[in-house]
Amino acid sequence: MVNFDIVLRGGRVIDPESGMDAVRDVAIAGDRVAQVGTALPPGRRELDVTGHVVTAGFIDLHSHAFDLGGARLQAMDGVTTALELEAGVAPVRIAYERTAAAGRPVNYGFATSWALARMEVLDGVRLDGELRTLFANVAGPGWQRAATGPEVRRVLARLEADIADGALGIGVLAGYVPAARPEEYLAVAALAANAGVPTFTHSRDLIEFAPDTLIDGAEEIVRAAGETGAHMHYCHVNSTTLRQADRVLGLVERARRAGARVSTEAYPYGAGMTGIGAAFLAPERLRERGLEPTSLTYAPTGERIATADRLRELRAADPGALVIIRHLDEDDPVDRDFLLRYLLFPDAVVASDAMPLTWMGTAPEPDAWPLPREAFTHPRTAGTFSRSIRVLTRDGGSLSLPEALAKCSLLPARLLQDHVPSMRRKGRLADGCDADIVVFDPARLSDQASYDDPTRPSAGIRHVLVNGEFVVSDARLVTSARPGRPVRAWL
Numbered sequence: 001m002v003n004f005d006i007v008l009r010g011g012r013v014i015d016p017e018s019g020m021d022a023v024r025d026v027a028i029a030g031d032r033v034a035q036v037g038t039a040l041p042p043g044r045r046e047l048d049v050t051g052h053v054v055t056a057g058f059i060d061l062h063s064h065a066f067d068l069g070g071a072r073l074q075a076m077d078g079v080t081t082a083l084e085l086e087a088g089v090a091p092v093r094i095a096y097e098r099t100a101a102a103g104r105p106v107n108y109g110f111a112t113s114w115a116l117a118r119m120e121v122l123d124g125v126r127l128d129g130e131l132r133t134l135f136a137n138v139a140g141p142g143w144q145r146a147a148t149g150p151e152v153r154r155v156l157a158r159l160e161a162d163i164a165d166g167a168l169g170i171g172v173l174a175g176y177v178p179a180a181r182p183e184e185y186l187a188v189a190a191l192a193a194n195a196g197v198p199t200f201t202h203s204r205d206l207i208e209f210a211p212d213t214l215i216d217g218a219e220e221i222v223r224a225a226g227e228t229g230a231h232m233h234y235c236h237v238n239s240t241t242l243r244q245a246d247r248v249l250g251l252v253e254r255a256r257r258a259g260a261r262v263s264t265e266a267y268p269y270g271a272g273m274t275g276i277g278a279a280f281l282a283p284e285r286l287r288e289r290g291l292e293p294t295s296l297t298y299a300p301t302g303e304r305i306a307t308a309d310r311l312r313e314l315r316a317a318d319p320g321a322l323v324i325i326r327h328l329d330e331d332d333p334v335d336r337d338f339l340l341r342y343l344l345f346p347d348a349v350v351a352s353d354a355m356p357l358t359w360m361g362t363a364p365e366p367d368a369w370p371l372p373r374e375a376f377t378h379p380r381t382a383g384t385f386s387r388s389i390r391v392l393t394r395d396g397g398s399l400s401l402p403e404a405l406a407k408c409s410l411l412p413a414r415l416l417q418d419h420v421p422s423m424r425r426k427g428r429l430a431d432g433c434d435a436d437i438v439v440f441d442p443a444r445l446s447d448q449a450s451y452d453d454p455t456r457p458s459a460g461i462r463h464v465l466v467n468g469e470f471v472v473s474d475a476r477l478v479t480s481a482r483p484g485r486p487v488r489a490w491l
């Protein structure tokens with residue numbers, strides 16, 4: 001007697017691991033994929049998905065969108081697991097507890113945070129498991145200074161305690177702390193290697209941008225991998241490397257050939273977004289990356305920042321406020337090609353760097369859906385995965401659909417599965433896998449979000465299931481759905 005809850009009937013089932021790409025039925029029982037096959041017996045609920053692709057939900061290794069609206073935009077882009085690994089949070093125990101209590105549409109998980117650990121040890125900031133605490137203190141001079149030996153030991157102790165609590169790795173915002181000594185970075189990597197978890201680095205400045213950097217940001221990552229044996233994940237290569245693809249990708253390739261474990265990720269947008277108080281956005285430093293104050297758009301009001309003085313004023317008034325930073329020109333074919341190269345790099349995964357919503361001139365309405373115009377974000381929050389698949393398979397790239405999907409699901413799962421056993425059941429679509437599934441129309445799949453309209457959900461996504469529950473059904477968000485579960489190391 002079979003007891004299928006849901007049968008997705010007659011779709012084009014793509015499993016990037018086995019290479020299956022064929023018309024099949026997918027039966028779901030509870031929170032697992034019970035069977036993939038042909039002419040399966042009926043389930044309690046039957047859905048005809050003829051003409052649609054059925055595949056594993058997307059796993060985002062780089063999401064800061066831990067508000068409900070941001071998470072919903074990601075779900076509407078096919079994301080079923082969104083992990084905060086780059087900035088990280090601390091203490092992770094509190095972040096997991098609070099997220100579980102609030103409920104999430106998608107699966108969630110956290111790395112611990114080197115930046116927050118530094119804020120605690122060097123600046124006395126009280127940590128509360130919230131990312132906004134990091135942004136609020138991002139401009140504080142205390143935590144950005146070089147640390148003494150005893151201070152480094154206390155930072156490492158905080159990271160270690162979080163790893164014991166199930167943190168998925170160590171997020172290292174090295175690029176926000178140019179004065180941190182390279183020895184400290186190596187000590188963090190050594191700790192990660194000992195604990196068997198990866199680090200996720202927002203690299204320090206490249207030597208091409210900041211000739212006075214204590215060490216080149218790309219060299220620092222590959223050196224740490226070589227010297228400590230840690231798995232070093234190089235976050236958003238697109239936005240920290242910009243046009244230095246030849247040198248940086250070449251360096252990563254050589255390090256890998258020599259046996260170092262260095263993985264990379266990218267998102268297909270020319271602009272970045274972060275707190276306006278970040279070190280590299282100081283007016284006197286913008287030139288390093290070819291930026292002007294007018295390259296920045298202040299999220300809370302949409303203001304294009306006109307002058308260095310205005311930038312100084314805004315940095316002082318609200319350093320944690322977000323800004324869009326236009327680095328590469330998406331309309332320029334040369335710059336577009338850089339973005340494509342980062343995505344096409346062998347084993348590079350798609351990761352969004354999704355941001356929480358900024359509410360422009362109104363009080364936040366956490367539960368509002370559809371999102372009102374006052375909710376602002378970077379379009380990468382809503383569109384990274386659909387856009388990557390479009391670009392990789394149709395608009396520039398020539399990957400097959402299964403190859404592009406692997407970068408969104410299988411490869412990120414594999415990147416974590418050595419220390420996160422639950423990842424062995426994600427990123428694939430086969431009997432026994434978690435029922436994290438996306439169903440989309442391959443002819444219509446596309447991002448819709450733009451810099452002017454950043455919260456427009458992607459097109460072509462028909463259904464999204466997380467742990468066997470619909471989060472998107474017939475292209476509509478299920479507003480009550482909170483099936484997300486914690487993803488932790490070792491458990």
Ligand SMILES: [Zn+2]
Pocket residue numbers: 086202235236
């Ligand atoms: Zn970053």
